Amino acid sequence: MLNKLGALLLKATSRIPMWLLYGISNILYVLLYHIFSYRKKVVYNNLRNSFPEKTEQEIVLIAKQFYRHFTDLGVEIIKAFSISKKDLLKRVKIVNQEVLDLHYQNKQNIILVSGHYGNWEWLGLAISYYAKMEMISVYKPIQNIPFNDLFKNMRSQFGADIVPMKQFFRQVIRKRKNQIMPSLVADQTPHKGEIEYWTTFLNQDTPVYLGVEKMTQILKVPVYYTAMTKVKRGHYEIELIKVSDGIDEPEFSITNKHVKILENHIQASPAYWLWSHKRWKYKKDNLA
Numbered sequence: 001m002l003n004k005l006g007a008l009l010l011k012a013t014s015r016i017p018m019w020l021l022y023g024i025s026n027i028l029y030v031l032l033y034h035i036f037s038y039r040k041k042v043v044y045n046n047l048r049n050s051f052p053e054k055t056e057q058e059i060v061l062i063a064k065q066f067y068r069h070f071t072d073l074g075v076e077i078i079k080a081f082s083i084s085k086k087d088l089l090k091r092v093k094i095v096n097q098e099v100l101d102l103h104y105q106n107k108q109n110i111i112l113v114s115g116h117y118g119n120w121e122w123l124g125l126a127i128s129y130y131a132k133m134e135m136i137s138v139y140k141p142i143q144n145i146p147f148n149d150l151f152k153n154m155r156s157q158f159g160a161d162i163v164p165m166k167q168f169f170r171q172v173i174r175k176r177k178n179q180i181m182p183s184l185v186a187d188q189t190p191h192k193g194e195i196e197y198w199t200t201f202l203n204q205d206t207p208v209y210l211g212v213e214k215m216t217q218i219l220k221v222p223v224y225y226t227a228m229t230k231v232k233r234g235h236y237e238i239e240l241i242k243v244s245d246g247i248d249e250p251e252f253s254i255t256n257k258h259v260k261i262l263e264n265h266i267q268a269s270p271a272y273w274l275w276s277h278k279r280w281k282y283k284k285d286n287l288a
Helices: 002-013 018-035 040-050 056-079 085-091 097-105 120-130 145-155 165-175 211-219 253-268
Strands: 092-094 111-114 134-139 161-164 180-185 198-201 204-207 223-232 235-244
Touching: 002 145, 018 056, 040 056, 056 120, 085 092, 085 120, 092 120, 097 120, 111 120, 111 211, 120 134, 120 145, 120 180, 120 223, 120 235, 134 145, 134 165, 161 165, 165 180, 165 211, 180 211, 198 253, 211 253, 223 253, 235 253
Parallel strands: 092 235, 111 180, 111 223, 134 161, 134 180
Antiparallel strands: 198 204, 223 235
């Protein structure tokens, strides 16, 4: 009962005007950063290790910018539960829409890869609306059923097929003769028993998933990184950057390419990546 009430309360909160939600975000920033120090140690360790060339003053500035974005992200995700198409399209633009249109006209599937950068929930909603082909997105089910249903309904509201991680490849293969657009957020940390490949990312040995590469080997279609730029508070632009044509690629080449694009994106504007995530909790030497 409490779970259902919580989900209903979250849905009701999403109907609060955006200007008021940003007012709440301002308060949350003070609470998380200055009072409760939410994951401050993780954030600062990640930043210092990722940018050893930066001064401590620069690190502090990025951290504060991150927390301001992080609380904005929180209320923006809440708004996603009831956001209208009109409001979403006003706030999220695709700068090279012609890429999606051309592949659709050529009856060609594509694969999309992104990271936890900007507002990945709004990114998924916007692309699923703008694109004429069906977006198939992977998600990790939440054990709390009312909240799981709430998030699944939110992510699928503009036509995306939201598929649990364990069923994702099977669903993509089943639908591959249709016009589909599999989409993965590929910067999570694999469980230590699932690590297949390490690369260098933000100056650190980093384990990465090979899902994008494996899917490309099956479908043999182009891969695009969806680069999301924060234009101003509550407004974003998406650019589709080609990673590969999907054929004749050496092993791990596609993985290294999309990881490098994400790295460059983060280095250009560091504050908008998810620094509170324990991305480097496993060390290569310890698992060797």
